[in-house]
Amino acid sequence: MVYGSKTTRVVIIGTGFVGSSYAFSLINQNVADEMVLLDLSKEKAEGDAMDLNHGLPFGSPMKIWAGDYSDCKDADLVVITAGANQKPGETRLDLIEKNVNIFKGIVGSVMENEFKGIFIVATNPVDILSYATWKFSGLPMERVIGSGTILDTARFRFLLSQYFDLDVRNIHGYIMGEHGDTELPVWSQTRIGSELIDRYIEHNKPDTKKEDLDEIFINVRDAAYHIIERKGATHYAIAMGLKRLTRAILRNEHSILTVSTLLKGEFGLDDLYIGVPAIVSQNGIERVMEIDLNEEEMKQLHHSAKVLKEAMAPVFKP
Known part of the structure; x- marks a missing residue:
């Protein structure tokens, strides 16, 4: 997992506003070798992968594709940006129950594919969903990180x-x-x-x-x-x-x-x-x-x- 010693892979789960913006930022920085996009809408993930690949002549070398949970097996990072969005008038804490239920399925699917890397959680409420990811995954706490503050x-x-x-x-x-x-x-x-x-x-x-x-x-x-x-x-x-x-x-x-x-x-x-x-x-x-x-x-x-x-x-x- 040390940078430069092997092919580094980042899996992004959720290609909404945050996930696609994060993916775009990665192709502009020489951070990882491979980026895999997962979304409930396979077509959305495929469209983003196509669009990002077309920008590679102007960015950093990277292999990008729309994948599935099996791609998590060899990933260094799984970054979760999926979930219900905060609407006008809602607090982040209003999202707890629906997003915890979503995360139970996501984290379970990742771990079923022998994931051995690090989770980064960005979905709100991020503190509670990071705790949920830690609980659902069974990973050591140091390998589950929320974007926090x-x-x-x-x-x-x-x-x-x-x-x-x-x-x-x-x-x-x-x-x-x-x-x-x-x-x-x-x-x-x-x-x-x-x-x-x-x-x-x-x-x-x-x-x-x-x-x-x-x-x-x-x-x-x-x-x-x-x-x-x-x-x-x-x-x-x-x-x-x-x-x-x-x-x-x-x-x-x-x-x-x-x-x-x-x-x-x-x-x-x-x-x-x-x-x-x-x-x-x-x-x-x-x-x-x-x-x-x-x-x-x-x-x-x-x-x-x-x-x-x-x-x-x-x-x-x-």
Whole structure:
């Protein structure tokens, strides 16, 4: 599974907005050797495979085809983007029951074909569906990874870069918790370059108001609602986030990303998937980065976990 040592294969299950955007991002980066598309509509998967193949003269060398679950046997990654979409007015948690039922069938079909790789889950509610994938697959927790708050963190960094008029690559910070309404910004660890944000503001933008920062976070948290109202779905940015996660795994980068992973005592939490910074490599999750949170942030994280646990309870009864 080490990048460069063998033919690397990514199987994408679900070729809707997110799946097809992710597939498109992969052909523009030399990340994997093979890409297999699966969808409930075989014709949709075939059409996407044809369309993507026609772009290969302009992209990276890759073998692309519409396949079936038997192609999962030799896959390094199975990336699940299938499921019911969030509609205007719906929260991510509203999707739990219908998508858990869909995932039971998908994960069962993958595992029946002797899959030995790593799952990446992108479907919402991603934390709960990552937990479901872990349970249904029987794989070790480090080999089931949710996209978590990777996108929320990107939105956070982008909006801060706009506010401070700085390169987004020099903004460092995390959104943690549920990928949803109870997520939280870790202001205490947010840095502009190497400076903590409070110190940077003091030295460079002393007119910054707390209300300005609060509004930035609200716009991060509610971004999906605004995008869905305007165009029906969010897909480009999460596709790029999935590509980044794919590269970290296939190239064994040991990258720190805010993914959804199983906690086993970290941050005082247990037996749930939730968005936290973690080191990601060819083995999946190497370890959770148990960063220092202040009292308020820890309280918010525990509240987020409580909401997820309560939402999961009817589906995953002890």
